[in-house]
Amino acid sequence: MKPSLDLLRSMTDEHVLRTLMHRERATRAEIAVATGISKPTISDSVRRLAAAGLLVDTGERTTGRGRVGSYYSLATDVGMALVVEIAPSGVTGEAVDVFGSVVARGSAPLDRKAGEARTARALVEVASPLSEQVTGGFRTAVVSAADPVDRRTGALVHLPDAPFLVGELAPVALLAPLVDGAVLVDNDVNWAARAEMATGHASGVRDFVYLHLGEGLGCAVVSDGEVRRGHGGLAGEIAHLYTVGPNGTAMPLTEVFASTGLRRPASTAVDVDALRAATAGDSALRAVLASAVCGALLAAVSLVDPEIAVLGGEWGRDFVPDVEDQLRRAARRVPVVAARVDEPQLTGARAHAVEELREVIIEPTRAAASG
The missing domain is CATH 1.10.10.10 (Winged helix-like DNA-binding domain superfamily/Winged helix DNA-binding domain)
Incomplete structure (x- = not known):
């Protein structure tokens, strides 16, 4: 036919x-x-x-x-994509055209105690002015959030002891009045993994794990070239995964940093500056942290059988040699590489937004053929 x-x-x-x-x-x-x-x-x-x-x-x-x-x-009026990053330091928004160029940008500062209402205001305050600068309007939006995300609703998930607590913030509902099409929300570590798979050290790799080691702790699982988000979107939340702590004690990963005095006061956020200063000349402490990370990594190796492991985040890349050293003692090993992409979460979200925008522009030609 x-x-x-x-x-x-x-x-x-x-x-x-x-x-x-x-x-x-x-x-x-x-x-x-x-x-x-x-x-x-x-x-x-x-x-x-x-x-x-x-x-x-x-x-x-x-x-x-x-x-x-x-x-x-x-x-010029085919529209643009809105890209947003919600992070402890603030909300950043970009208007991105179909070629992937950032044509406008805005930001609003936050802190770790911002809460849901203040973060919601910052999100709208950043996105609204951008929408007024876009000829043809926003046709789609992609959001990166430094919190777990419910894959069904796009709302942020409030987990106990998360370092950045903004309640059950609903970016989809907040941005819907400013966007003609879909609003897609995902966790920042998942976007970072997609960026690393596109242009980083995981390019061409279809099975890997991306460990984010920064103020927060997270993991993205990529299987057969797809980020696996889990039933509710909580796959890769490793902060409470049991691992090896000081003196061989079993404890949740996040508690390793509490026990070594490397968490911020009244917070579960890792104090990155203190960590760097404390580990600069302390090989024993580096070994303790690397062993804890290695325990979390080995759990992922056992469950999903990755080809490589990528370490990213504010201090993750610095610990690649230490984690590799710990892995030499393990029954199963996996190559460990440092993340290469800068601003990985925003880069990954931006790339996906461009893909979505292009599909939205092309869709009317397909509809004409089917109609």
Whole structure:
């Protein structure tokens, strides 16, 4: 059975749009070469997409010998994506275009005791001005949160002893008035793992674990190229996983830092500055912390059989040699590498937002074929 004419047109329109999502501007002849589709077919597609308001003639023309060609680009009002990071230090928001460029940015400071109401206000205060600067509006939004996230609702989950407590903050409901499409929320460590898989040391690796070792403690599990979030979105919450503490005592991972005086007062947040200072010349303390991390890592190795383990976070990368040394004594081993991507959670969220935005822009051409 041959595909319908509408389906063929839809497929051509998608090829044209994707070409211009990567090249920013191109002539019909250049698009034909890039896609391998005949120039007459591309010309028909460009006319359809221009009539639909998705493409515009830039007014620029080719120079030199031969027939003059017109340059086309995506219309300026196709919309943008909103990318938000909710972290203990504050809320950061970005307006990102279809090419992945940050065209506007805003932020609002927070602290570890901000609470749900204050964090909600900061989220809206950052996102609202950005929405007013975007031609075509926000078509989708992606949120990275330094707390567990309920995968069904997108609300943050209040867990006992979490270092950054903002109650059951609901970013989806708060941002919905500012976004035409879906709002996707996930934990910051999961976004960091996606970034590392895209352009970091886990590039090309389909099975790995990403341990975030910073003020908070977390783990992302990547299996068959997908981040596994668990039934409620709580996969990888390792703070209360039992491991080896000082003198070989079994205790939750987070308590190892309490017992060594490396947590902030009246908080479960690891005091990163104190940790760096205390471990700078204390090999015994480094060994204690590395052994505790190794215990959590070995639990992940036993359960999900990763190809590699990536250590990230404010102090995680510094402890790669120490964790490797502890692993030499273990029955099962896994290569340990340092995370490479800077601002990994925001980088991962931004990349996904661009993918979602492109799909939203292309979707009307598919709907036309099915309708």
